[in-house]
Amino acid sequence: xxxxxxxxxxxxxxxxxxxxxxxxxxxxxxxxxxxxxxxxxxxxxxxxxxxxxxxxxxxxxxxxxxxxxxxxxxxxxxxxxxxxxxxxxxxxxxxxxxxxxxxxxxxxxxxxxxxxxxxxxxxxxxxxxxxxxxxxxxxxxxxxxxxxxxxxxxxxxxxxxxxxxxxxxxxxxxxxxxxxxxxxxxxxxxxxxxxxxxxxxxxxxxx
Numbered sequence: 001x002x003x004x005x006x007x008x009x010x011x012x013x014x015x016x017x018x019x020x021x022x023x024x025x026x027x028x029x030x031x032x033x034x035x036x037x038x039x040x041x042x043x044x045x046x047x048x049x050x051x052x053x054x055x056x057x058x059x060x061x062x063x064x065x066x067x068x069x070x071x072x073x074x075x076x077x078x079x080x081x082x083x084x085x086x087x088x089x090x091x092x093x094x095x096x097x098x099x100x101x102x103x104x105x106x107x108x109x110x111x112x113x114x115x116x117x118x119x120x121x122x123x124x125x126x127x128x129x130x131x132x133x134x135x136x137x138x139x140x141x142x143x144x145x146x147x148x149x150x151x152x153x154x155x156x157x158x159x160x161x162x163x164x165x166x167x168x169x170x171x172x173x174x175x176x177x178x179x180x181x182x183x184x185x186x187x188x189x190x191x192x193x194x195x196x197x198x199x200x201x202x203x204x205x206x207x
Contacts, residue, residue: 023055
């Protein structure tokens with residue numbers, strides 16, 4: 001069947017910038033309609049219009065499970081309400097001065113692994129790279145894993161579906177050209193040299 005040929009994962013490195021490093025030291029904040037936390041198991045389950053924030057990272061979904069291991073690493077599983085998509089957005093370390101870069105992701109399920117520094121988006125997955133809020137690159141597939149530490153994306157196709165954005169189940173992507181927009185400044189012309197005859201040449205001395 002055709003989808004077996006398209007269910008291939010590959011790595012794609014976009015512009016060389018990683019997720020905001022300072023986010024790793026920030027606390028995780030959340031809002032939800034209801035929640036239940038188990039201090040012994042270090043697990044919290046949040047339900048209803050859940051919003052998460054950790055530094056520049058933002059995530060939202062209908063249900064979120066957050067877990068912390070013995071070493072303090074945090075893990076999150078975000079699931080969307082039926083027919084909707086969970087969302088993820090994080091700022092990246094800028095690759096050049098004056099540039100603000102963000103990664104945005106949408107999927108029915110999003111998993112965050114702080115130890116491995118990865119975000120996995122599953123089912124109707126889409127990831128966009130924004131530069132100063134303008135889309136530069138885009139990836140779509142059945143599953144996308146974003147390796148924040150190394151700034152790599154692993155994309156996998158799946159079965160053909162009724163999703164209008166990916167009916168054939170193949171991996172789709174757009175990579176914008178990195179066009180040099182800065183026009184080099186032409187070298188300034190040297191100022192003309194004014195020649196003044198020396199007095200002893202204009203009035204030669206007689207022997």
